[in-house]
Amino acid sequence: MKLLVFSDIHVAPFFSARTLTDKRMCGFTNAVLFRSHFHKDAIGKMVQAGLKMRPDVIVFAGDAVSTADPREFGTALRELKPLIDSKIPILYSPGNHDRYVRAHLCRNAMERFTEALTVHCPMTRPGIYETGELRFAVLDSALPTKPWLSNGILTKESQDFLKREATKKDERPIVCVSHFPFLEEKGEKRHGHWNTGEILPLIEAQKIALVIAGHRHKPHTRLDEKGYGEIVTGSLTKHDIFRMVVYEKGTFRCESYHSDGTPYQRS
Numbered sequence: 001m002k003l004l005v006f007s008d009i010h011v012a013p014f015f016s017a018r019t020l021t022d023k024r025m026c027g028f029t030n031a032v033l034f035r036s037h038f039h040k041d042a043i044g045k046m047v048q049a050g051l052k053m054r055p056d057v058i059v060f061a062g063d064a065v066s067t068a069d070p071r072e073f074g075t076a077l078r079e080l081k082p083l084i085d086s087k088i089p090i091l092y093s094p095g096n097h098d099r100y101v102r103a104h105l106c107r108n109a110m111e112r113f114t115e116a117l118t119v120h121c122p123m124t125r126p127g128i129y130e131t132g133e134l135r136f137a138v139l140d141s142a143l144p145t146k147p148w149l150s151n152g153i154l155t156k157e158s159q160d161f162l163k164r165e166a167t168k169k170d171e172r173p174i175v176c177v178s179h180f181p182f183l184e185e186k187g188e189k190r191h192g193h194w195n196t197g198e199i200l201p202l203i204e205a206q207k208i209a210l211v212i213a214g215h216r217h218k219p220h221t222r223l224d225e226k227g228y229g230e231i232v233t234g235s236l237t238k239h240d241i242f243r244m245v246v247y248e249k250g251t252f253r254c255e256s257y258h259s260d261g262t263p264y265q266r267s
Helices: 017-021 024-034 042-052 070-085 104-117 156-166 200-204
Strands: 002-006 057-060 090-092 127-130 135-138 174-178 210-213 220-223 229-232 242-248 251-257
Touching (some): 070 104, 156 200
Parallel strands (some): 002 057, 057 090, 210 229
Antiparallel strands (some): 127 135, 220 229, 242 251
């Protein structure tokens, strides 16, 4: 079974008068100052290269946009349309930039984006998507936060959901899809994943086999000999990376590629 995995595409921000009134100003400034060097053509290249690899499931670990402006979601949807048209199930865990602010128009735009992106795999978050070989636990830990924070919050509902699924009598491994990492972010407050204390032992005991996450733009893996652990996939548009996770005979294998489909080499 093959999973096409990517995250943190951060399409270019739009400016409007409302940008001056809330956290969007921080996001817009950050994008202009620090993301101008991003690989702007990486999304289209990844879509083409990824589909040629014939994945069974697509995992998008969040941060489609920069400031949650409705026009940004429109751009992201156009870029990802070939993935939607392929009818391959897309599992999506919203990122903190996708839920950047509480503004009504931004919230509605994100919901429309989510519905269009996951039209072939509609589900609630937290929720389970099952295949013959794996169970995917898809989370949503993104909430609007203060301007100086970019953390995620694992709600009581999500904690109970993961504990319930991890203790079911089902031999299929659980793959947790989360924008925010669990192991990489342990103990980190400003950027971290809050309220994960009761879930970390389930990961360490391999009741949850694999966490696929985004948020941290630098790619990182923490896997054992069976491929169990955590994959922080890395930002597609910053580090020009996507992953193909292969599950075969009880083992996960993570392959890394540049957006054009060539094997990934760290610069």
